[in-house]
Amino acid sequence: MGNSLLNSQGLTVKFGGLTALSDLNFSLEKGELLGLIGPNGSGKTTCFNTITGIYRQAAGTTSLLGKDITGFTPQQIYKCGITRTFQRLRLAVALSVFDNLLIGDSSSLNTNLFFNLFQRSKLKQEIEKKINKVKKIISVFNPALVDKLYEPVSKLSMIDRRRIEVCRALISDPKVLLLDEPSAGMTQEETRDFMNDLHEIKTKSPDLGIILIEHEMNVIESVTDRCIVLSYGKKISEGSFKDVSRNPSVRTAYLGED
């Protein structure tokens, strides 16, 4: 337990009378891709929101590389090296692709007032460095996006927006990446492209731990090392996709039988 990258014990989240997450234990190892699946409303997004400090847990602890990060603010969580994407995209569509990606790297920017106002040539150098960094990252996903760096995100297709969101989460070189249904709204072809992107991420950063929420079972089958199944906020099964998909309680949860 001490050696795992991310570890949650007894995570419980309540919204009034509704227990959205109850007594969840899980751990994520370095370089592992963990699938988090379960029917609608089973608490997957709630799990992400709790880990990243947006929701407060009623009980439970979370640690990153053995360090207790329970109750940290979203800002602190980000600085510890956990980043995420959102189920419903949360990009600033009115801003350029460059601006959006740089938001993901905000803690590396020099925000000194004097520097930003009066040391413009130094600022320009810093910006040019960032342009190169951004270009390198997005060309891994889609080289055509490099030419769209200065265009507003509102002009991009769905899959490119998803890619930008993933890049925004990756640009700060995190330890843990949380992906919330990245393939939602994609065509089959786009989903296949996206799986390639995932493999690309894994080879580029072998130590990165990823948790993937996904409804598309063939994605889960082909990319995850291990899966956790949630139902009504409870973990009902854990293991390789094969094992999990054979589990009768998982089948009931998905088919809605009693």
Place this chain on the structure above:
Amino acid sequence: MRNVILRVKERFVSISVIFVTAIFLTVFLLVEDELSFTVLMLVGGGLFYFVKRRDCFKEVIVFARQSRYGFLICIFLALLTVLIILRNEHFALFMIASVALYSTVCFGLTIQLGYAGLTNFAGAAFFGVGGYAIAVLSSENFPDILSVLTGGFMAALVGSVLILPILRTRGHYAALVTIAFALLFKTFLELNDTLGGPQGLKISSMNMFGWDFGKSFFGGSFYLNYVLFSLLVMVSIFTLTRLLEKSWIGLHWDALRIDEISSASFGINISSWKILAFTLGNFFIGLSGALYAKMLGHIAPTNFTFGDSLILISIVILGGIGNPWGVIPAAFLIIVLPEKLQFIQEYRLLLFALLVILVLLYRPDGLFKKALRSFYRGWGKV
């Protein structure tokens, strides 16, 4: 020399548009009776249509982009012409200085509302804090240039009292906090005898390094002093505002204005960025208020009502929220037009309401929509 002539020829259309606009505005500032006003509006409408049909405005923009210095020199000369023509017109000059100072206030509001997304309905109150600060200080034998800065600092300081309730509340409630403050401020002034109560305070005219603003400026109106200094302040604050926008700071403000949750998830400290925007904005507002009070020579609570705050916000909205370029023409329209429409008396308000509705209908982003950020010149060109 030949080079210059050649270049002027190349830009002839743009240069004429700039000068015709300048002359039109000059005449606009001068007309008084309704007949000449109507004629002028018709002529103006015709000119606008003509210029627009031939895409001359686009040429001006190209001019501004391609040869920045040529464009600035041209604007400067046009302004000089206007000021020379108007050198003895007290009221017209007062209007110009007012537009410059109101624009400066609205740069402050642009930082708050347009950049950081903080609705400040107490603009006139912070404007008044600057004014009252300088009124108190000018009886103290304090150097005027420092008093103007103190006006800004006082506004920022008073604003810091509001920061806590604003950060604790969200969305419309934060706006309500500023409304409450705007209303309280006026009542406070009216009841406070040391600040002159409802009668207000008298203020000596500005005097800076021996430059006495109360005296005639090279044979012209004494208002010329205020016009020149206000324009200088306006250009400086405008430059600072634009530099903020085109920096990492502007990026952080944009991010948190658009989406607080995703900004927080990427480490952006929402509160401290809001505090910075609110404080800087109030500083600029207070500074302009101090200068405005000096120009008026007398201030009273009625100068700083909630209605005035609404006028300030409407300038920002009309100009295009978050675009300091739009603020200047919007300030001109909203400050000068009502003065010119005195002859229709209270129907002015009706017209004003109509204008707001038309803008919201046909230009919901204001007259000039905010453009994408370009961090430096040549941004995005490979």
